[in-house]
Amino acid sequence: MSGRLSAVATVFRRELATVIRTPGYGVLAVGLFVALGGLLAAGGGGATGFVPAVVDLLLPTEALVPLVAVVLGYRALLTDAASGELAVIRTYPVRVGEYVAGVLLARTVALVAVVGVPYAVIGGVVWLTAAPDTGIFATHSGVDSPLLYLRFLAFVLLLGAAYVSLAAAVSALAASRRSAIALGVLALVGGVLGGDLVLLRSLAAGASPTTVPASIALAPNGAFRGLVFEHVIGVAFAPEGGFVATGLAVGSLVGWTLLGVAVAGATLAFGRRVDAAIERVRRGIGD
């Protein structure tokens, strides 16, 4: 294994071990499963098939998955920086990019477990228990399929990965656990509601409704919702699609993920220089 990959793998192993040894994340997964199960039972969609289940879960997913992702990521890079261990790690042949990659990969694997497993179990329950409903099948033209649920799961994980990355960026910017929580909540609210509010504002200001499919994909939640409508729910009742541009939506989610990585890396790489530069300016003003 090359030196760079070895460094990433070493940081990844340590981070994953930390996650595995944190009981709170297991509780988080159980809590998510209970919430999803409760929502599905209350909505009744799970009893009739995968697409109705996705319809029931779509809106709560837009809030729950970002929440879980932020919980997984908001201290990812803060822990070592705040304890002083980052200063020690940086005396080793580990570049900032390798360190950030290792930490984020481990947190993303944790996301797959904490989010993916509850959703997969819910899918399994739907598969085992859903009874054919004539009315629903007539409406859905008989296209309900586990494949659609797998697509939904893939989009859920893409959304979660974007928020884990953004939360990690927040953790790199934060100076303390308290400020990390505050910034994490801000990122969560901004991400969940911000895109829709901006879209509504632009429509109210006279923007053409034909721009909606493109603009909705720019925010992570809009991109996720658009993909679910286009490739899961829409498959059942609107073959022509057109909810969102698929490439743009996927690109948006990947872009938000990369943005988080870039901000986190840049903060760790240049934070000290920026801090020193600010001190120079402050000293210059003082003199």
Added chain:
Amino acid sequence: MPDDLVASLSEVARTYGGVRVLDDVSIDFEPGVTAVVGPNGSGKSTLQRILVGATEPTAGEVRYPGATGPKPIGYLPQRVPFRDGFTARETLAFYARLVDDDPDAALERVGLVDAGGRRVEALSGGMRRLLGIAQAVLGDPSLVVLDEPASGLDPGMRERAFRAAARRADGDTAVVVSSHALDLVDAHADRVVILGQGRVAAAGPLDRLLEEHDAADASELYRAVMESTGARASDEGDAGDGGGGDGDATEGDGEREESDDAERDVHVTGVSDR
């Protein structure tokens, strides 16, 4: 410039919140043990953080002409920062993998083989520091910087920690140790840097400084230098004190450091291992 120079600071300065913590510091570090001493808040930790690259100076230059290899610098902050939940061996194994070193040999070097299976949070303060020293010397660095390795330890453990550090100082390796334990400075240091109010009050080979200041030992030297610069000497422990962590900047990332003044307010001599 000496041929065997490992690292050097040239006209280094650092401010926090506009307050000068280090000012115009120029020091050459050569192979051997260099002890950095000074009152709480004199800038010892900040100097060491700048030396290892953990803090960016606001002025001046840091060079490493003799610090080479895959891991040229080893560093132990004042507050040993290892993650809870991992054993001592797992902690060293993480660092050892990064430099292809042997964690068991590192544990053996500091006499912690029997404690290798204990979690970091279950180790005593002294054991944590020894673990920190074991970490700092992994990968055979040319420059080893230890911030208060003997702070808050009992006499036996202080001696053990200092000895473990001094053992590294061979023909090619410079060990820079900050400490209030002047008896250990006497016993192990080749050179001394005395800081006062962020400036170098005296620096050089210990024997030469003792002679120049007509001092019998490091304690007398320290008092003489502090009196000549008008700084208080009372913060520094007498021989055998060993407590009293420095009131320098915190070990957090560079951006999170506080000024020495702020730290001084909450720092109690003898209770440095926060």
